[in-house]
Amino acid sequence: MIMAFFFLLGGCLASFSLWLAQTYVNGTSYFRARSHCPQCGKALCAYDMIPVFSYLALKGKCRHCQKPIPLLYLATEVLCGLFATAIYSSFGLHAQTFLLLALLFLLFTVSLVDYYITILPDCMLLPAFLVFPPLFIACGLITTSEALTGFLVALGSSAGLRAAFYLLRKKEGLGMGDVKLFALAGALCGWQLLPLLFFLSASLALLVVAGLHVTGKVDSRALWRYRIPFGPFIAASTLGVILLRQIGAYALFLF
Numbered sequence: 001m002i003m004a005f006f007f008l009l010g011g012c013l014a015s016f017s018l019w020l021a022q023t024y025v026n027g028t029s030y031f032r033a034r035s036h037c038p039q040c041g042k043a044l045c046a047y048d049m050i051p052v053f054s055y056l057a058l059k060g061k062c063r064h065c066q067k068p069i070p071l072l073y074l075a076t077e078v079l080c081g082l083f084a085t086a087i088y089s090s091f092g093l094h095a096q097t098f099l100l101l102a103l104l105f106l107l108f109t110v111s112l113v114d115y116y117i118t119i120l121p122d123c124m125l126l127p128a129f130l131v132f133p134p135l136f137i138a139c140g141l142i143t144t145s146e147a148l149t150g151f152l153v154a155l156g157s158s159a160g161l162r163a164a165f166y167l168l169r170k171k172e173g174l175g176m177g178d179v180k181l182f183a184l185a186g187a188l189c190g191w192q193l194l195p196l197l198f199f200l201s202a203s204l205a206l207l208v209v210a211g212l213h214v215t216g217k218v219d220s221r222a223l224w225r226y227r228i229p230f231g232p233f234i235a236a237s238t239l240g241v242i243l244l245r246q247i248g249a250y251a252l253f254l255f
C-alpha cells in the first residue's frame with residue numbers, strides 16, 4: 001500500500017516536473033501557466049492529471065482534441081514513480097527519503113529541460129549547490145570531506161574531459177551544464193563512487209544511442225555527429241549510485 005503511495009507520489013512529482021520544464025522552455029509566467037494539452041492548448045482538469053492512470057484511462061489521447069499525448073509523459077511518470085518507490089524501499093520512512101525525493105524532482109526537471117532544448121538551466125542547478133550538499137551532510141548521507149573532495153574531483157575531471165575533447169575534435173563534446181551537473185553529483189556521491197558514476201552515465205548514453213541506431217531513428221553516417229542531451233544520463237546515474245551505495249550493491253561493480 002505504502003509502495004503504491006510512493007509510486008503515485010513519484011508520478012505527481014513527474015507531472016509537476018513536466019509542467020515546470022515546459023513553462024521554463026516556453027518562457028511563460030509560472031503564476032499564470034496551467035497544465036494543458038500540448039496539441040490544442042486546452043487546460044487539463046484535475047482528474048486528467050492523475051499520474052499514469054489518466055494516461056491509460058484516456059488511452060493516451062487528449063479529452064478535447066483526441067490527438068495523442070506524447071509517450072514522454074507516461075514514460076516520465078512511470079520512471080519517476082519507480083525511482084520514488086526504489087528510494088522508499090532503500091531508505092524507509094526517514095528524512096533522507098524526502099530529501100532524495102526533492103533531489104529526484106530537481107534532477108527530473110533539469111533533465112526534461114535538457115531534453116527539450118539541450119540546456120541545463122543555471123537558475124535550477126546553481127541553487128541546488130547551496131541546498132543539497134549541506135542537507136545531505138546534515139542527514140548523514142555523506143561527510144563534509146567526502147562532499148568537498150567529490151565536488152572538486154568531479155569538477156576537475158569533467159572540465160578536463162571537456163577541454164581535452166575540445167582540443168582534439170575542435171568542437172564541444174561535454175557542455176558546461178554537464179560539467180556543473182557532474183560537480184553536483186560528485187558532491188552528493190563522494191569521490192570514491194565517481195568512476196562508477198562516469199561509467200554508468202556513459203554506458204546509459206551509449207545504450208540509448210545504440211537503441212536509436214537499431215530502431216533506425218539515426219542512420220550510421222549521422223551517428224558520430226548525433227548529439228544527445230547528456231544531462232538525463234548523469235541524473236539517472238546519480239540517483240542510481242546513491243541507491244546502490246545505500247543497499248551496498250556498488251561492490252558488484254568493483255570487479
Ligand SMILES: [Zn+2]
Nearest residue numbers: 037040062065
Ligand atoms: Zn488537446
